[in-house]
Amino acid sequence: MDMKRDYYEDVQLFKSNVVLFWSAALLLVLFTIPLYTPNYYIYLFNIIMVHIILAVGLNILVGSTGQISLGHAGFFAIGAYGTVLMMTTFQLPFVLAILIAAFIAAFFGFILGLPALRLEGPYLAIVSLGFGLTIMHIIGGMDVFGGRMGVKVPPLDLGIKQLGISWILTTDFQKYYLILITTIIMVVGARNILKTRVGRSFVAIRDSDIAAEVIGVNLTIYKTLAFAVSAFYAGIAGGLFGFVLGFFDPFTFNMILSIIFLVMVVVGGLGTIAGGIMGAALITYLQYDLLKNIAEVPYFGALMVAVSKQWFTVVGLENFSSMAIGLIMIGIIIFEPLGMFGVWIRMKKYWMTWPF
């Protein structure tokens, strides 16, 4: 059912009119969401979409190229700080600032990609983890970046100050559309990258880097390129994330954040765009909404509070989210290594071949 007969079928964006219809319906829903949801959820949606950009980018690196990174919070931080600094210190317009910040992040991705040429598996994980921590310490230790006190973001001005055009987005409602459009562009871009020569090279490297080199894939170029592309996505996501939060300090971008990013990709499904999107949405929802306010969940919340009072501390109940995410990580590897995308594929196969 998924057989492709020519190259055009592989690269086309909508495989059939059904897919086209549902994509259009999804877009319609996404564009009208702010009209009928409370303001808090708009904030949540903004964070989810920022994480989707990042997870899709990280999936290009981890899922498609097979390089493990535990340092994406570092790129995320570079994006956030870079954008804000470009806007405050150099007075650049927002679009230019976020692009420059993302390219700086991509440059650092290229740098991190260099040791990755010689390392693999757990060694690479440790190096990238150290990279993330180092970025956090460097930003926290230099006064240019506001030090440990953090920075406050300037108003989000889409216009160009020098020409006197000003279009300031103030509410979450307005930011929602900016982030939504960016997310759609980035996701479609990622899908197109994976369908081209570059994307196929990435997949070849994941499956066997030696075999890929033998058939003529330049490992040096494509491995560092994978890091750079992934870091670029993280930079864009970081730039937007800063404006969603309004205020951040270096410890926002700690090691746990990098782990959470990896979890999104693994839970969603490695090597697929849809997997990154699903994982980011699920984990962000769990982390920012359901598990954060666990005490307010009906029935279960009361039970958890009682358990906390009896054996644990009530103030520590919010850490339940990190416990639950840890269990999700372990569970997904044990029971469903393909992630949510694997479940989706299985459901699709079941219904398509139904009576059999």
Added chain:
Amino acid sequence: MVEGLAIGACYGLFATAVVIIYKTSEVVNFAQGEMAMFSSFVAFHILSAYQYPFWLAFVITMLFSILLGILIEFLFLRPAKHPSILGMIVITLGAEMFLMGLASWKWGAEQKFFSLPLNPSVTYEPVKGMIITNWAIAVFAVTACIMLFLYIFFKFTRLGVAMRATQQNKHAAKIMGIRTERIFSFAWGFSSLIGAVAGMFFASRATLDPAFMMEPFLRAFAAAVLGGLMSIPGVIIGGALMGLIENFFGYFWPHWKPIIAFIVIILVLCLRPSGLFTKHYVKKV
């Protein structure tokens, strides 16, 4: 200088725990730091809530840490059938998140003070200009004991030889009648114990909070990489080197101390990926 060596010995001790697991089962245990953290918290809890004497608390903590290691191996790693490297890393990271969440839930995220029954201000000066604190002596003694024990264990006992066999070739060891799964459990329990000892030393120097083992873990890993992830004596030397390097840099540029571990890891891995003291390994297709 001596202080740096003592911290280095702590790193070495902790890195030994990482290496034991890596040697037997080829898993880099990211949860090692949090396992040590959790055991230290248990010791703290026993001391503060039940007022037991220190040696009793120590023994209970050691038993607990062995149990913790075995439990994590049994519940989290064993059910995963043939996971990839990424899968293994995600499982240990998940265990780390789980333990961290549990510890912060139980004890709160604020900092606690944990002290060994050694007064750190008591110092000796055996040679002029060389000051040794009580803490450093305890670290050296414990490290030497554990090293001696490990040497005898791996060389002369049945279990130790079985562990080495499992490390060399898992399938062959299984055919020869070694219960490799039991060996894995044992390695986890054992390394959890060593990690807990190192964790208590770290905790008595700094404060005890659920995130306190993260940076020591990275530095211990740097020490392990420096010595080569496959050799225990190499790791101890690597730890000592790491402690000295860090002390040296901490003296001149105290601001950038946290970054040194990372730079060491990058340099060693780029120049000599198999570490300073092990044979170079060649990847087969």
